[in-house]
Amino acid sequence: xxxxxxxxxxxxxxxxxxxxxxxxxxxxxxxxxxxxxxxxxxxxxxxxxxxxxxxxxxxxxxxxxxxxxxxxxxxxxxxxxxxxxxxxxxxxxxxxxxxxxxxxxxxxxxxxxxxxxxxxxxxxxxxxxxxxxxxxxxxxxxxxxxxxxxxxxxxxxxxxxxxxxxxxxxxxxxxxxxxxxxxxxxxxxxxxxxxxxxxxxxxxxxxxxxxxxxxxxxxxxxxxxxxxxxxxxxxxxxxxxxxxxxxxxxxxxxxxxxxxxxxxxxxxxxxxxxxxxxxxxxxxxxxxxxxxxxxxxxxxxxxxxxxxxxxxxxxxxxxxxxxxxxxxxxxxxxxxxxxxxxxxxxxxxxxxxxxxxxxxxxxxxxxxxxxxxxxxxxxxxxxxxxxxxxxxx
Ligand code: LMR
Numbered sequence: 103x104x105x106x107x108x109x110x111x112x113x114x115x116x117x118x119x120x121x122x123x124x125x126x127x128x129x130x131x132x133x134x135x136x137x138x139x140x141x142x143x144x145x146x147x148x149x150x151x152x153x154x155x156x157x158x159x160x161x162x163x164x165x166x167x168x169x170x171x172x173x174x175x176x177x178x179x180x181x182x183x184x185x186x187x188x189x190x191x192x193x194x195x196x197x198x199x200x201x202x203x204x205x206x207x208x209x210x211x212x213x214x215x216x217x218x219x220x221x222x223x224x225x226x227x228x229x230x231x232x233x234x235x236x237x238x239x240x241x242x243x244x245x246x247x248x249x250x251x252x253x254x255x256x257x258x259x260x261x262x263x264x265x266x267x268x269x270x271x272x273x274x275x276x277x278x279x280x281x282x283x284x285x286x287x288x289x290x291x292x293x294x295x296x297x298x299x300x301x302x303x304x305x306x307x308x309x310x311x312x313x314x315x316x317x318x319x320x321x322x323x324x325x326x327x328x329x330x331x332x333x334x335x336x337x338x339x340x341x342x343x344x345x346x347x348x349x350x351x352x353x354x355x356x357x358x359x360x361x362x363x364x365x366x367x368x369x370x371x372x373x374x375x376x377x378x379x380x381x382x383x384x385x386x387x388x389x390x391x392x393x394x395x396x397x398x399x400x401x402x403x404x405x406x407x408x409x410x411x412x413x414x415x416x417x418x419x420x421x422x423x424x425x426x427x428x429x430x431x432x433x434x435x436x437x438x439x440x441x442x443x444x445x446x447x448x449x450x451x452x453x454x455x456x457x458x459x460x461x462x463x464x465x466x467x468x469x470x471x472x473x474x475x476x477x478x479x480x481x482x483x484x485x486x487x488x489x490x491x492x493x494x495x
């Protein structure tokens with residue numbers, strides 16, 4: 103039977119991890135997969151996580167099951183972190199899921215359960231796992247323009263024109279902040295215009311928020327999402343704790359469905375619990391419990407915010423230094439977008455050949471579409487990197 107399998111296309115981001123590992127050059131630079139790195143090039147366990155884990159280890163007296171929807175304390179803390187008081191609790195059904203990816207997958211399945219012929223729209227470009235999951239689930243897919251490859255900024259006119267084709271109950275995946283892979287983000291006013299359009303069409307927003315706190319700040323990064331949540335009848339949200347709590351391998355995420363009416367809670371909750379049961383039964387507890395401890399303890403929460411700010415500010419300094427170096431090397435403002443983009447990534451606007459040449463000649467690894475992980479930039483090598491990039495740009 104297994105001989106019937108056909109080779110699956112590799113995920114372009116995950117593929118880079120293996121390529122980078124296999125390269126024996128000692129001066130290679132990893133700007134590929136989206137994990138935060140400190141100035142030593144390490145992905146640290148956050149201070150508050152270490153402390154919360156120590157508390158958990160000391161206090162936990164059972165490893166018995168928690169519940170199909172996971173730890174409801176965690177789900178509630180995440181709902182508050184993302185949504186604040188934008189929507190009454192009675193309209194939000196949440197489920198703990200294995201990572202942001204698990205949350206996206208569960209919500210796509212929920213949509214499929216409710217409307218098997220639903221059409222899912224996502225930005226062109228987007229995180230490659232969005233189209234991969236939509237296709238795998240057999241849902242209809244449509245794309246909307248998002249990025250102007252010339253200016254490396256949002257193509258808002260193109261986006262609104264394409265979304266003009268939305269039908270009722272179509273679902274639109276939007277990145278809550280820190281667009282992956284481009285780093286080009288919608289303004290609050292643009293989010294508001296999209297909200298009006300979606301409401302006029304009867305379409306439903308689906309927010310993927312994997313980088314809250316990595317853009318302009320914990321509250322700033324969800325301001326547009328909250329405004330949208332307050333003005334739409336229905337919405338889906340997949341939130342990840344991989345990046346802002348550094349819990350990548352522990353797989354911590356939450357899926358939320360905002361319902362038009364609180365009376366839908368029973369049926370929606372039941373569907374989400376059932377989908378968890380069908381796919382993995384109980385979600386993994388450890389990382390979610392750690393997040394819950396941090397968010398509910400004022401001291402740990404304050405330290406988490408402080409460390410997250412340090413990470414965000416480090417990325418902003420790297421952005422500014424790299425933009426300055428690229429300006430010097432190209433004698434132009436062509437790469438000014440690098441300073442203005444927000445989040446962990448920027449798409450550099452280089453050709454595929456340029457990306458291959460940087461990898462083969464200089465040992466600089468970025469994703470094939472020229473996405474770079476800003477946190478991976480070694481500060482002492484910024485001049486060298488800018489020179490190499492300017493040489494192929
Ligand atoms: C990325 O975009 O590099 C990260 O979100 C990691 C992943 O799972 O793709």
